[in-house]
Amino acid sequence: MQRYGSVIKVRPEKLDEYKALHADVWPEILEMIKACNISNYSIYYKDGFLFSYFEYSGDDYQADMAKMAADPATQRWWAVCEPCQEPLETRADGEWWAEMEEVFHLD
Secondary structure (H helix, E strand, O other): OEEEEEEEEEOHHHHHHHHHHHHOOOHHHHHHHHHOOEEEEEEEEEOOEEEEEEEEOOOOHHHHHHHHHHOHHHHHHHHHHHHHEEOOOOOOOOOOOEEOOOOOOOO
8 A cells, every 4th residue: 555645725716616526526536536546535725735645555556547537527527626726836747736755654
């Protein structure tokens, strides 16, 4: 199992919309997340930033992320969520959410 943390800004005028979307995530999105070997997925908010944490238990992260990105329902979900977000200028090429380095973990 691999842990992932990432961060993105949320547009202040879109925070309530973003929270409402995530209070009632479409069932097909939840199914796809699980089908792509992601579990223990959480998103937190603080001072204009969203922090995402999840655990990946598959064998091919890139293939699972490509599967998710190719899913029509996921593409529709992202289309309604992305206007609420503002990527960090320091993110790596190809990232929307900026991946974070894990510096400590305790089981």
